[in-house]
Amino acid sequence: MCGNSGSWPDARIPRLGRISPLTQLTAVVTAVVVTTAVGQWVVSLSVLAAAAAITAIAGTARAVGAAAGLVLLPLAASLLLTHGLFFPEGNTVLWTFGPARLTAEGLGVAGSLALRAAVLVVLLLTLSFSIQPADIMALCAKHGVPAQLGFVLCSTLTIAPQIKRRVQRIREAQQLRGLYSGNSLPARLASFRVLALPLLLSLLHDAGQRAAALETRGFGGTAARTSLRAVPDSRFQSVLRWSLLAGTAVFLVLWFGPGGGSGAPQP
Numbered sequence: 073m074c075g076n077s078g079s080w081p082d083a084r085i086p087r088l089g090r091i092s093p094l095t096q097l098t099a100v101v102t103a104v105v106v107t108t109a110v111g112q113w114v115v116s117l118s119v120l121a122a123a124a125a126i127t128a129i130a131g132t133a134r135a136v137g138a139a140a141g142l143v144l145l146p147l148a149a150s151l152l153l154t155h156g157l158f159f160p161e162g163n164t165v166l167w168t169f170g171p172a173r174l175t176a177e178g179l180g181v182a183g184s185l186a187l188r189a190a191v192l193v194v195l196l197l198t199l200s201f202s203i204q205p206a207d208i209m210a211l212c213a214k215h216g217v218p219a220q221l222g223f224v225l226c227s228t229l230t231i232a233p234q235i236k237r238r239v240q241r242i243r244e245a246q247q248l249r250g251l252y253s254g255n256s257l258p259a260r261l262a263s264f265r266v267l268a269l270p271l272l273l274s275l276l277h278d279a280g281q282r283a284a285a286l287e288t289r290g291f292g293g294t295a296a297r298t299s300l301r302a303v304p305d306s307r308f309q310s311v312l313r314w315s316l317l318a319g320t321a322v323f324l325v326l327w328f329g330p331g332g333g334s335g336a337p338q339p
Contacts, residue, residue: 090304093203098313100195116187132201155182210299
């Protein structure tokens with residue numbers, strides 16, 4: 073039931089071969105933790121390049137890029153304002169305008185934080201556009217995870233594709249009514265006002281319908297659940313997941329321990 077009003081257009085969602093959603097989620101968590109701990113732009117850019125290659129293979133590069141841009145552009149602008157223009161520890165002044173001082177040190181901090189945020193956002197969006205909600209719910213039933221917790225996880229990971237499809241439907245309907253003058257960036261920005269309200273109302277309407285359907289099907293019951301859906305997995309992937317988690321734990325201990333790399337100067 074986690075999805076688009078109880079149904080999910082499986083054929084429209086690309087899948088990364090036979091990779092289990094748990095393996096994908098473990099890989100994303102590992103990459104985000106390591107990248108955040110290291111905090112070096114070379115590592116962050118390498119992870120972003122790998123994510124770009126994966127989305128290109130999966131056919132979701134355009135969707136992930138558009139969604140990431142909507143999230144990251146305002147965030148990068150706020151980081152530039154707070155750290156780039158008003159960084160009190162900055163000594164290398166590049167430009168001044170009144171009380172604002174653009175410093176090289178401030179730009180470095182803003183860029184480093186923006187790259188870390190970009191890794192988190194892009195990887196989560198890559199995961200969101202590649203997994204299917206039914207697989208997540210089946211895995212939760214298989215491993216005894218409470219259905220409510222599984223539904224929250226499923227909804228969180230798949231909200232971006234849901235919003236994307238709903239925006240596309242609303243835009244197409246409004247284009248038929250002549251509310252848009254074109255698909256250019258200025259025209260899309262101008263249409264945001266007439267798009268936001270129906271999008272919000274439709275999402276609230278879907279949430280109400282979904283809650284009623286879940287209640288009808290006994291979603292809040294305590295009986296053990298089973299699933300007829302076979303989720304792709306293998307012993308190799310299970311070993312890989314535990315290896316990634318163990319390797320990440322060892323890395324964090326070594327990195328932040330005495331003599332670790334966390335004390336090295338950051339670029």
